[in-house]
Amino acid sequence: MVHGAHDLTMEDRHIDKADATRPSVESEAYLLQDEDPLATPSERLLPDDSTKSKLSPHSKALLKTSAINVLWILTWYGLFATFLSVYNKWMFSAEHYNFQFPLFVTSIHMVVQFIFAGLSILLVPRLRPNTRPTVKEYIFKVLPCALATSLDIGLSNLSLKTITLSFYTMCKSSTLAFVLLFAFIFRLEKPSLKLICIILIIITGVILMVSDETEFEIVGFICVMSASAFGGLRWALTEVLLRKESMGLSNPFASIFFLAPAQAIILFILAAAVEGYPTIFKSAFFVTFGEGLHTTSVILLGGTIAFCMIMAEFFLIKRTSVVTLSVCGIFKEVATIFVSTLVFGDQLTIVNTVGLCITLFGIGLYNWLKLRKAALQARKEVHDQELEGPRASDESNEHHRPHMYSMVAESTPILLVDGAMTNYRDSIDSDDDHKRSREQYELR
16 A cells, blocks of 8 residues: 555656646747747737837937938938928028028028027036137137038029029038038148049039029029038138147037137128118118018018028937038938929939039049048057057048038038047937936846
8 A cells, every 4th residue: 555655646746747848828838929839820929018028228228319310311401401402492582582682681590590509508517618718719710610501501592593402402502512622721631532533523413403504593503503612611720720629619518609600700701791781770670669570570581490400410410420411411412402393393414414414423432432431540549449549540640631511501510520429429329328327227
């Protein structure tokens, strides 16, 4: 009896062990997953709790970051930049609002941007620069850049009185050719066969665009091409300005705060000489108090849009890179031309389109060369750092910064020189790292 009971107990244990190891219908082993050979193809695609939990916190953070980046891209060139171009054309065109004083409007925009930048610096202490330019630096470095920027934006808006928005956008894309020419003059860029070929490609595209323009206006064409030339000078002077980071122009808020007053004064003087303040304030736009209030509101709206566009540029670069902004800028040109055909009925010929494609190809080729050069320089810095330590890497980084340029006239020059926001990024990144580490701790 003892042996029988012992054998029965051993048998029961064996049965219990077999039952424990045998999968039941309710167990996870019988869930219809990819590993189940009995599952049909449609059943294998059904989501379950296990596949939902496969998304790691890192993947969730990556998806969240990508979504925010796409939002900033759409906000920048899908909303503010394109809308600002449409606003300027609508404001100054004789067929629409017909406010024929673009220099006066642009000067008010500079005042609006100065006020917004000052309020941002006042309310957010970490935006305040540690240093500021001296009187000598302001006169001989900041003021020339402000003058070139004022002429670039002023002539750009002046040209929209007579030419179409699509033709303006195509001509303004030639700015990069002037950028390279002035970079050669100021010895900021070494002349090379590749860069000369890029200039020739862009010039060829512009010639094709101009040669078959259906609504060609010589005055508007001269204004927009002069604006492109001043835009090239502006970016070259900007790079000279940024060679000395101790001037305190390391973020766009500080840049606008120091540049906008000089730009506003220059444009106020030009508006007085070219447009005349008696003519402006005796026009139908200011004949009554109600009309004057409405006109002022419309002008202030443009300045607010311009400031929002600059901030969208800044946050886009902060989250991604100047390369992202530059690539998006090419698509913005195409989007602006597409919107102009819908809103203003601009007509494009096949020759116009081919010329635009050639010009955008030249811009894209230049950006690719700069990206390739930056990648090679980064590898060299890593190699130098491994051999000689971080000091050699820091010194080489100061002399070899890749730079990109925006085709938007109202853009802040400081934004698109990679490395100009290094000090600002360091302070922000340290806060972001602390925040991310805290979030990861909470996830655990």
